[in-house]
Amino acid sequence: MFPTPIEKASGTTRWLYKVALPISMVLWLLPIIAVMLTSIRGQADLTNGNYWGMPSEWMLIENYSAVFQNTPMVQYVLNSFYVTIPTVIGTVVLSTLAGFALGTYRFKLNMVVFLLFVGGNFVPFQILMIPVRELTLKMGMYDSTMGLVMFHIAFQTGFATFFLRNFIRDLPYELIEAARIEGASEWQIFHRVVLPLVRPAVAAVAVLIFTFIWNDYFWATVLIQGDHAMPVTGGLKSLNGQWVAQWQLVSAGSILAAMPPVIIFFLLQKQFIAGLTVGATKG
Amino acid sequence: MKFKLKTLALGAALSLGTLVAHAGVITLNTDASDPAPKAAFEALVKSFEAANPGITVKVNTFDHEGYKTSIRNFLTADAPDVVNWYAGNRMAPFVDAGLFEDVSDVWKAEGLEKTLASAAPSMTQNGKQWGIPYTYYQWGVYYRKDIFDKLGIAEPKNWEQLVAASKKLKENKIAPFAIGTKATWTTGGWFDYMNLRVNGYQFHMDLTAGKVPYTDKRVAAVFDKWDDLVKPGYYMDNHASYQWQEALPAFVKGDAAMYLMGNFAVAPMREAGLKDEQIGFMQFPEITKGLPMAEDAPTDTVHIPAKAKNKADARKFLAYIASAKAQSEMNKTLGQLPVNNQSASPDDKFLKAGFSMLSSAKGLAQFYDRDASAEMAKAGMDGFQEYMLKPERRDAILKRLETVRKRAYK
Amino acid sequence: MSHTAPPSSSWWARHQKTIAPWLFLAPALVMFGVYVIAPIFESMALSLYDWDGLGTPKFVGLQNYFDLWDDPDFWMSLKNNLIWIFGFMLAVPAGLFLALFLNQTVFGIRLFKSLFFFPFVISQVVLGLVFSWFYDPSNGLLALVFTSLGLEPLAVLSDDTIVTYGIVVAGLYPQIAYCMILYLTGLNGVRPDLIEAARLEGARGWTMLWRVVLPQLRPATFIAVVVTIIGSLRSFDMISIMTQGGPYGSSRVLAYYMYEVALSEYGYRMGYGTAIATVLFFIMLVYIGFVLRRIYRQEQES
Secondary structure (H helix, E strand, O other): OOOOOHHHOOHHHHHHHHHHHHHHHHHHOHHHHHHHHHOOOOHHHHHOOOOOOOOOOOOHHHHHHHHHHHOOHHHHHHHHHHHHHHHHHHHHHHHHHHHHHHHHOOOOOHHHHHHHHHHHOOOOOHHHHHHHHHHHHHOOOOOOHHHHHHHHHHHHHHHHHHHHHHHHHOOOHHHHHHHHHOOOOHHHHHHHHHHHHHHHHHHHHHHHHHHHHHOOOHHHHHHOOOOOOOOHHHHHHHHHHHOOOOHHHHHHHHHHHHHHHHHHHHHOHHHHHHHHOOOOOOO | OHHHHHHHHHHHHHHHHHHHHHHHEEEEEEOOOOHHHHHHHHHHHHHHHHHOOOOEEEEEEOOHHHHHHHHHHHHHOOOOOEEEEEOHHHHHHHHHOOOEOOOHHHHHHHOHHHHOHHHHHHHEEOOEEOOEEEEEOOEEEEEEHHHHHHOOOOOOOEHHHHHHHHHHHHHOOOEEEOOOOOOOHHHHHHHHHHHHHHOOHHHHHHHHOOOOOOOOHHHHHHHHHHHHHHOOOOEOOOHHHOOHHHHHHHHHHOOEEEEEEEHHHHHHHHHOOOOHHHEEEEOOOEOOOOOOOOEEOOEEEEEOEOOOOOHHHHHHHHHHHHOHHHHHHHHHHHOOEOOOOOOOOOOOHHHHHHHHHHHOOOOEEOOHHHHOOHHHHHHHHHHHHHHHHOHHHHHHHHHHHHHHHHHHOO | OOOOOOHHHHHHHHHHHHHHHHHHHHHHHHHHHHHHHHHHHHHHHHOOEEOOOOOOOEEOOOHHHHHHHOOHHHHHHHHHHHHHHHHHHOHHHHHHHHHHHHOOOOOOHHHHHHHHHHHHOOOHHHHHHHHHHHHOOOOOHHHHHHHHOOOOOOOHHHOOOOHHHHHHHHHHHHHHHHHHHHHHHHHHOOOHHHHHHHHHOOOOHHHHHHHHHHHHOHHHHHHHHHHHHHHHHHOOHHHHHHOOOOOOOOOOOHHHHHHHHHHOOOOOOHHHHHHHHHHHHHHHHHHHHHHHHHHHHHHHHO
């Protein structure tokens, strides 16, 4: 293990480490702690310039209910779910199928298709922006959550296929061969043999995509105009424009916007990190 | 024969049916998403429907910022019958692309050349009128009358007095001018007024229409005068870090004493606790002696898309919104000025001042970002902001703007 | 599970194995082709036109690219992209440092690790807002620190010389967390026997890190560098939230400039926008090619 385990160090070093850990964590999370504190401040603190000290009054309930009542925040959050959930489902379906095809069959263009999915994943969004916008307009899905979902599914499929293909390829191939000898159709192999085995990988992909899509801001600004379909990231930006000096309300909105991915992260941390660090240990 | 008659009758009934269905409804796409404009439009629709039984108006309200992009989509794809937009050059791309209906006939029938005279030039392109203006508001210098009184400063009438007042304020540790240039459009207001007062209305219009190079001596003269305020630091500190609303507290607290703004700034000033007696309003002072005064007065308009389905009723709606009665009512709610000169004059202190100022104006500019083309406006306002922060870069900035002008207006 | 195919589908039975992969691939390929691959070429084609999004596009050849060459805003954006790439690279050593710091087994370390990773989970919009308050010259924390030291507060986001660095710092915050997690995973895979052997030979601290640990962390370093470069070239959210490219365009990068030119209130120069996007694409293509080559080689080996 590197660095040397702290248990083996001298008592002082061990003690120092245990003190340094929480201190450094507080410093590291200072920006986030500041938003949390701001979200429970009263307007008086902000007018008096008390932005960073202890709040002089606690307005937790008032601020958060103000966000719910006076802004379309509820709508924004719902929209984010309308975008995120179908995207996760659609991506998982498409990429499991494609990952299965690339992971179990040997055919001529296998590598080309695989590299296409991997490469497309790194493309700058800007080169897709105008054609995707025009396409969405033509299909009558502009300014709707559906239009955003369609694009996200397509784009995320690149990464998810890469991930699932690698996972499926590492499954024992004998299982598939055995099923084939028994006369199972290709669909049955996918459905009965492979699908039950890829569940952990699907969970990792789903968690990761949920977070990516929830936090997407660029495509929301390109494909959505009005509050009726605006996800929470774009909504926050417009709230910030309307409440220029009311940081406490924007902060409360920010905390709300950040909640779902944070909750998912803490619940499914293992899957999340497994998805994110694919390739960090081998190759 | 019998059979034929029947089909004929059926056909007539059908076409009549569709006709009635169309005749009944007009759709209005509007960016009136803020409370006051929303209320004004709701009331307008109600009174229009009462005056025109059989016609109903379906209103689609869009987010104010999002509207600027979505209008491009619905004009080409699924056009409503009436849309909101702005006068001046902002209207030009849609007129050029054939997306707005020529409504000169409505102007003739209603005699609008007379009643809407002040805004007629900004609605006219290729000798035709393309929409109806229904509201505008004045720009000018709002100042803290109580601070002026305390320091014994009189309302400046010309440039020398304005500079002297600024000097005195600065000596008393008060920033002469509040401004927030993070969103750069606020600098456009300053440039407009400097140019209008130094070179006059026609030159300003020619410049924003791309007919004069930015390297022209007369443009340099504008910046020579502007230097009087920029170089001694008469604008509040760190103005590029703030939006216009974020600069307002400085004015309210008395850390800054003047604010060149549109009349929409009065409402938040009052909300923040300033009394009407504390706020003064003055026309932007004279710079070149004897030059007739022209003003900034951004005008909001309605238009009929070329692809509208129910143009007949849409025309009735335009005629209605052009009337003195409709405009008086709307602008009472909006807190702005009616364009129709037969309208009742407002009773609000600042609107009254604006009304008399605008009615005697030599000409009305729409504001830099509406008069200049989009590309020029963006580059121009960036340039003005840079100048206000780094006045020594003036020549390089103007050279750059000239490059943009050449490209944008070719 | 076993069943015999009916005679009528014997052709299908014979060819099932060759056709099946394409049927499985079809939905993903269609979506990916329509939304990702085709648009790349459409954009490149559009960059040869002058189009305001309303009328018919006018063919102008390479004019948009000539205009780019003469456009100081383009060069400014490109320069800022470089600042982003180099600045962002700090995330790699910083992430390694944090990972080494946290790679212990004391009580509660799992919670600490996840809290340190936390910034990566939060939307860049939220982080951008937080950092713009942090930089606020009258009430921001940074201004308070400066004033308490008796210094004039720095207006980070409205000073053209430092604004980009200011945003890069904000962008580094989640990126460091990302690199940290990559290295933590990598450190899990470091072989203890090699470490022990080196330790017996007297390697300590830096020597150990350089000679023994880092070579084993190469995969993690590779991924960290790739995601950091890609991330830096994609920087858009923070700029849009914190400065909108200002003051006077001095914090734009290509990705933001393209958006501004094509879709903002003062934009609608679609051809020019796609020309910028095409340049950005070719810059990125260098890295994409690099990554693909490496993956290809790995696949050949296994």
